Structure formats: structure tokens, C-alpha cells
Amino acid sequence: MDFLLLLVSTGLVSGAAYGLIAMGFALVYKSTGVVNFAQGELVMLTAYIAFSLSNTFHLSFFPLILVTIPVSMLIGLTLERIFIRPMLGEPVFAIVMVTVGLAVILRGVTIMIWGSEPFNFTAGLSNDVIQVAGVPFYPAQLYLIGALAVVSLLAWLFLRFTRMGIAMRAVAANETAALLVGVSVSRIHAFAWMLSAGIAAIAGILFAANFKLVPDLWFQGLKSFPAVILGGMDSVIGAAVGGLAIGVIENLAQGYVGQGLREISGFVVIIIVLMVRPYGLFGNREIERV
């Protein structure tokens, strides 16, 4: 029983990281129809930027988050402007290939600047173990789960109640109609990139604080993919829930079956989901009246 509890709780922690990264994917996909393969690289890049910021200014956790998020939003905005905006009107596949290229560039740039050696990055968090319901957690782990909860709540409120959020869903539902009522679709696209870069920063800092700061961080992007598929590509909240589920599934697979299964269990879930519910658990089934 204790073993199960431990597996589930650590699963929730890595799942929270998947969830945050997956939300970034979903946000961009929802409003632009593009799968941003550079999301993992954004997570990595922003983690390194936070690392440098924290070394230079000796910030504690919350100031560090507050400084890093705007910086990464600016990066997201800039990347969209330079690489994605000129592709407007091109086939989606071409844009997706641009994000793949962008991913490689970001990886290279990161290694060029910071090198490929791992760093210890605490993000201003302590290492004192905290007991929650008899299960030991590091503060960084709890912050990660907490961050997922807060970001999900904010995303939900944003998409449901603000004009910008509703406009984002409107663009996802019918881009032409959105243009015809006067929604500036290109601004919505830019905004989606900005927000998802902001979320990437939170994911990056906390992931690095939980594990280590290594260039391999980008790989978490691909590993979050099952979460996006499970939640439904166009559901931001679904991505968060999907992340938690994938984290737990991976841990259980590793704990009860074997180490090797951890890496593939997420992708097994993808295959099953795509066969049974191709639009994911929370995604929009195309509404069609006959």
C-alpha cells in the first residue's frame, strides 16, 4: 500500500510537469492549429534563463518566477513574430516543420551559451522534506503540483470569462467567422505563443528544481505528448489532467512491471486513446448537425 502511495505521489509530481508542458502545446494548437514541436525546447531555454537570472540576482523562488515569466513571454512573442508570422497562410504541415527547425535551433543555442554539463539549480527552494498525509515530498515537488493547479485554474478562468480567452476559443472554433466579426486572428496567435512560453517558464524552472538542469530537458516536451493526446489536443484543461494521468500511469508501469515500460507506457496510452477516443478525453468532438 505504501509502495502504491509512493508511486502515485511521485507520479503526480512528474505528471504535473507533463501537464504544464502539455498545456503549452494545447494552447498553441487550440488557437493556431499548429503543433509546436519547440515547446520542450522553450521549457529548456527558459529554465536556463531562470538559472542565469537567479545566479546573477540571487532571487528567491517567487521573485524568480515573476521575473522569468515576462522574459519568456517576450521570447515566445519574438519567436512567433520571426518564425511563425511570415508563414501565415502556408499549409499547417509547413509551419509544423518550422517549429521542428526552431526546436533544433533553440537546442543548439542553449548548448552554445550554457554548455552541456548539468547544473544544480534549486530555484531558491529548500531541500527539507515535508510530510503530506504520511508521504514525504520535497518543496519543489509540492510547488510543481501547486503550479499545475494554479495555472489550470487561471487558464480556465481566462478561457471562460475574458474577451481574449473567448476570442481564442472562437478562433479555434471557426477562424473565418472570427475574422468576420473583427477578431484580430494574428494577435490571437501571437498571444497564444506568448502564454504558452510563459507556462513553459514555470514548467522549466520547477522541472529543473526537481531534477537537474541539463540540455536533455527538451526531451520532456516529447514525453508530454501523450498527455496532450490523452486530454484532447485542443483542451487546455484536458492537457493538465492528461499530464497527471500519464505521470501516474508511467510510475505504476515502472513500479509494477519494469523499468523499461516507463518510457513506453505513455505512448501505449496514445495508441489506445487514438483508437478509442481520437479527440481525447476532453477534446471537442466536431459538432455537426445533420
Added chain:
Amino acid sequence: MLALNNVQVLYDRAIEAVRDVSLEVPAGAMVALLGSNGAGKSTILKAISGVLYQEDGEIVSGSIQLEGSAISGLSPRAIVQRGLLQVPEGRALFATLTVEENLVMGGVTRTRSETKEGLERVYELFPRVRERRAQIAGYLSGGEQQMVAIGRALMGKPRMLMLDEPSLGLAPQVVDAIFEAILGLNREAGVTVLLVEQNAQLALQVASYGYIIENGRIVLDGPAEKLRSNDDVQEFYLGFSGGERRSMRDVKHYKRRKRWLS
């Protein structure tokens, strides 16, 4: 209010969808643009609203003027802000949003207080829409969807409204209700209307002037009552056949005449 001058539209830089189309919609008027499937009606509306680029379409020559100033080349948002709104073909609601969210999006170029007032006005015009305000728009009936689509456009405070086949796929009773609302907007609220229709019978009853488009060209235009009494229009758009069935020979005869018309 709106004037098109020799507008030519190409898709993919090769396929000519609209050629030398000139038409004029005077302020306060209701003008009908009639034609069959694929004649180029929707292309014209898309060209006016500035959304052709989405389908790789382009206005290659001619000009579109709203109240004397050119609007071709402006962003769709800028055109909406000038008070020219379109109710697209097939309703094109935001299917996954609620009815009220759809309406709120219609007011996206307006201030918050204007949006609030607008909601009240739309609910007054279509009480059915008020009842459905919290429902997901995609699940409404066709008639209700059309009401929401018109309501959504009204939220943008249009001085001119372009309706793309508002009667499409609706039951006759529902069509009557929709057209009554459109007439009301035109006569009482003074909204200029460009009505695109396949249903010529209906359109020529409410409009004061009509244009008939075929294969991307305007082939005939005139005051509505004159068009109604035109033999060709009666035969091919209004469905009067003079009592007996026409043979193919007469159709060929029409084809010859059509060349003369264009």
C-alpha cells in the same frame, strides 16, 4: 454606401471566380445579389470583407469603396470597425461556444458597455435566442442558429449588413421570421442591406434592386419589380414555366440569349 467597380477575383492566381463585377448599394437600401451555386456570390462577399486571402484568393483588379473610400486591402477587423458586417453562409457560428459567447464575440470591436446594450437589443429582436443563451451554439436548430448569426453581426453595430443566403436549409416558416427581422432592420433601424440569395422569389420581394450573377459576371440588373417581370428571370430563377414543360430546344434558345445578356 458600397460600390464595387470592375472587381476581378482570382483564386490561386489562376482560377477566375469573379470578373468585372460592378454593383452599387445605396445607403439605406436593400439590394439583392442573385445567382445559382458557384456563380461567385460568396466570393464577392469575401472580397468585400477582406477574407479572400484565407482561401488563396486575391482581388487582382477593380476597386471596392465604402462611403467613398477604398476598403480593399484593409484588414477584416478594420472593415468591421467601419460598420460593414457579414453574416456568412451556413451561419458559421462558433459551434463550441455558448450562444451568449457567440454574441459577445460579435461585439469584439466594440466597448464593453456597447456589448451589453447590444446583447439586450439582440435578445429583444429574437426572444428565442435569449432562451438559448447558455446553450452550446452548435446544438441549436438551423433557424435559431441563423438568428444567432444575425444577432452576432448586429453586435458589431453595423451600418451595412451583408447576408449570405440566410434562407439556406431553413423551413419556410422560419425563413419568413428571419426575413421579417431583416426587413425590420432595414426599414426601422436604417441598416443598409446586401442580400445574397439563391431564393430569388423571396429576395426580389424584399429588395428594391437586384443583380443577377452567372459564372462570375453580372448578367442582369434592375429594380426588383422589373426583374420579377423579366421572362428569363421568371423562367430560370422564379420557377414560372408558363404552364407547360419546356423542351431542351428552348433551353438552348436561352443559352443564346444569355450571351446577349452578358
